[in-house]
Amino acid sequence: MRPGPAVLEARGLTVRYGETTAVDSVDLAVAPGSRTAVMGPSGSGKSTLVHALAGVVRPAAGEIWFEDERLDALGEAERSRRRLARMGMVFQLGDLVPELTLVENVMLPLQVLGVRARQARERALEMLDALGVADLADRRTGAVSGGQVQRAAVARALVHDPAVVLADEPTGALDSLTAEQVLDTMVSVTTAAGAALVVVTHDHVVASHLDDLVVVRDGRVAERVVA
Numbered sequence: 001m002r003p004g005p006a007v008l009e010a011r012g013l014t015v016r017y018g019e020t021t022a023v024d025s026v027d028l029a030v031a032p033g034s035r036t037a038v039m040g041p042s043g044s045g046k047s048t049l050v051h052a053l054a055g056v057v058r059p060a061a062g063e064i065w066f067e068d069e070r071l072d073a074l075g076e077a078e079r080s081r082r083r084l085a086r087m088g089m090v091f092q093l094g095d096l097v098p099e100l101t102l103v104e105n106v107m108l109p110l111q112v113l114g115v116r117a118r119q120a121r122e123r124a125l126e127m128l129d130a131l132g133v134a135d136l137a138d139r140r141t142g143a144v145s146g147g148q149v150q151r152a153a154v155a156r157a158l159v160h161d162p163a164v165v166l167a168d169e170p171t172g173a174l175d176s177l178t179a180e181q182v183l184d185t186m187v188s189v190t191t192a193a194g195a196a197l198v199v200v201t202h203d204h205v206v207a208s209h210l211d212d213l214v215v216v217r218d219g220r221v222a223e224r225v226v227a
C-alpha cells in the first residue's frame, strides 16, 4: 500500500440506469501519482465507474471524495468547476468542441483557470506538439482524423497539470505505435505533475504501461493490484 491519502476515492459507490446496476458498491482509492488500468469485460461498468469518479454521472448511493472534498455533494456548477480546474478527462471521440480549432479546444481548461490567451495558446501548442499534432492546431475537429482528435483530447486533458487524469480508451482510435507514444506522453506529463492517471482499456499493452490494475466485473471490483 502506498502511504498517504487518496487524491480520489469512491466509497460504496453505486450507479444505476433504471433497473441496471452498472456500478455496485465500489470502494476504490486512487493515490496521488499512481497509474491505474481499469480492465474487465464489455458492459462490466468500467466507463460508468470513471464517469462517476469524475462526478459526471450521479451515484445512486455512496460517496466520491476528490482532494479532501465530497464531490458528489457539491452542486452542479461547483462540481463542474472543480472538474475543469483539477481533473483531465479523455472520454470519447468527439468530446471536443467542434466549432473551435484544436488549439482553442486545448486552451479551454487554461482559460477557465484564468491563464491569459497568449500564454494559454503557447502552452496548448506545446502540448499538441508533445502529442504530435501541432501542425493541425488551427484546424477544426471536423477537418482532422478521429485519431488526431483523440490526441488533441489527450492534450486538453493534460494541459493544465490536473491532479487526476481519467481516460476511457484514450488510444482506441490509434495504431499501436502512436498509441504507445500517446500513452508515454500521458505517463510522463502526469508523473512530472505528480498527478494520478486512471485509464480504462481493453488493451494489455496499454495496461502494461501502468503500474496498478483494477478489474471490474458485474459492476464490482473483482481484482485490485497495487504496485
Ligand SMILES: Nc1ncnc2c1ncn2[C@@H]1O[C@H](COP(=O)(O)OP(=O)(O)OP(=O)(O)O)[C@@H](O)[C@H]1O
Pocket: 017, 020, 021, 022, 040, 041, 042, 043, 044, 045, 046, 047, 048, 049
Ligand atoms: N446511458 C445508459 N443507459 C442505460 N444503461 C446504460 C447506460 N450506459 C451504460 N449502461 C449499462 O450499464 C452497464 C455498464 O456499462 P458501461 O458502459 O459502464 O460498461 P463498460 O465496462 O465500460 O463497457 P465497454 O467495455 O463495452 O465500454 C451495461 O449493462 C450497460 O448496458
